[in-house]
Amino acid sequence: MPEGDTVSQAAGRLHRALAGHVLTRSDLRVPKFATADLTGRTVLDVTPRGKHLLTRIEGGLTLHSHLRMDGSWKIYAPGEPWRGGPTHQIRAILGTADHTAVGYRLPVLELLRTADEQRAVGHLGPDLLGPDWDPDKALTNLLTDPARPLGEALLDQRNLAGIGNVYKSELCFLLRATPWLPIGELPADTAARIPGLAKKLLEANRDRPARSTTGVRDQNHFVYGRAPRPCLRCGTPVRQADQGDGSRERPTYWCPTCQSGPAPGRRATPFRGRI
Template structure:
C-alpha cells in the first residue's frame, strides 16, 4: 500500500494538472456513482490526509479516494493513450488539455467539502500536515504509547495512531531506532519514533520524487537501510537482512530487519 508521501505527491501532480480548470467530462464507472456527471465543475484543489486523497470542486463538492494496494491516478494529455486497460478505469476527468484517469481507485465517495473531515476523523495526526505543531507531535506520541505492549511495527502501521506510515517506513524507522519491529512500544523512545516518521516523509516530498529514500541515495540498491534488501544486505553493516511476516490476516506484511544492527525480538523462520 502506498505511503503517505506517495499519496501526497500524487495529489500535487493532480492539482498541477487540474486546478483552475473546468471539467468537460466527469464520469464514474462504479455503481454507486454511475449517474453522477461532474462536467461543468471547476477543480479547485487536491489535498491529502494521511493516505486519503481529496479532490475539491466548485459547488461545495469533494471526491474522496484511496489507492489501497493497486490504485493509481494517471495524468495524460487529452486524447493520449491510457497506460492501463479501460476496464480498470473507475474515474475519468477531462479538461480542455488534460485527462486524468483513476484506475482501480478505492473508497470513492462524493461529499460536501465541509464534511470531508468526517471521513478521516478516526485518523491519528497526519505526518504531512502543513500546519504540524508540537501539539500534533504530543498527540501522536500519546497514541503510540497508549498500548505499551504492542509491537512497534503494528503501532506504526495503525493509521489511528498516526497517519501516513506504510510498510516501507515502518521497517526503516525501526532500523533507525536500532530495534526490531516486534519490539514493544514501551522499549522505544516514542517521541523519537514520531519525529523520525515525520522527517522521512517530509524529506521525500521535498525531494519531489517517488524514490522514497531513507539513506539520502536514490539508486535502487542504496536508497533504503533494510527494506527489500535481502539480496543486497544491510546498507550500514553489509550483514544479511532477514525478512519475517508481521501482523495477521489483511494486516500481515513482510518485514525486513538486520539482526546485527537491531536489537529485540523477532519470529523464528
C-alpha cells in the same frame, strides 16, 4: 502500498492539472455514483490527507479516493494514449479542456459533501505532511497501547497518518528495534524521537522521484526489500518475515544484529539500541 510522500506527489499532480478548471468530462465507474455528473463544475483543489486524496469541487462536493495497494491516478494531455491499465480497471475520469485525470484500480472512491469529509478521514491521526501535524499528539497516540508491536503501531493511521510498509521497516531499523518489539519497551528518549524522525524521512522524499532513506547513492533503503543482502551497517544478511494484526500480513525487513527485540525465529532480546 503508496505512502504519505507518494500520495502527496499524486495530489500535487492532480492539483496542477485540474484545480481552477471546469470539468468537461466526468465518469465515476462505481455503482453508487455512476449517475453523478460533475461536468460544468470547477475543481477547487486536490488535497492529500495521510494516504487519502480529497478532490474538492464547486458546489460543496468532494471526491474521496484511496490508492491502497495498486491504485493510481494518471494525467493525460488531449490525444495522449491512456497507458495506465486496461479499460475495465478505470474507476474514475475527470476531464478538463487541457488534461484528463484517470483513476485506475481505485479500491475506495466516493462522492460526498465537503462538509462531511471528516466521515472519511476524521479517524486519522496527525498527518506527517499536513498542516495539522502535532508530534506530541502523535507520540501520545503511539504509546496508548504499550504492548503493541512497534511496527503495527507505526502502520496504524489512527496514530499518525502517512507511514506505510517501507517507512515502517526503515524507521524500526533507525531506532535499532525490531518491528515486533512492544512499543512500551522503547526507552522514553528513543520513543520521543519517532514523530520527528518519521517526519524528517517523509519530508525528505515528498518531492523526490525515487524514495531514499539512506542518503547513500544506489542504496535507497537500509533494510526494506534487501533480504537476504547484507545490512549496510554491519554486513549481516537482512531478514524478511510477515507482520500484521490479523487483518493483513505485510512483508517486513530487519537486521537481526543491529535491531534488538523479538523477531520470528529467535527469542526476545533486551532492547539495547540507540539512534
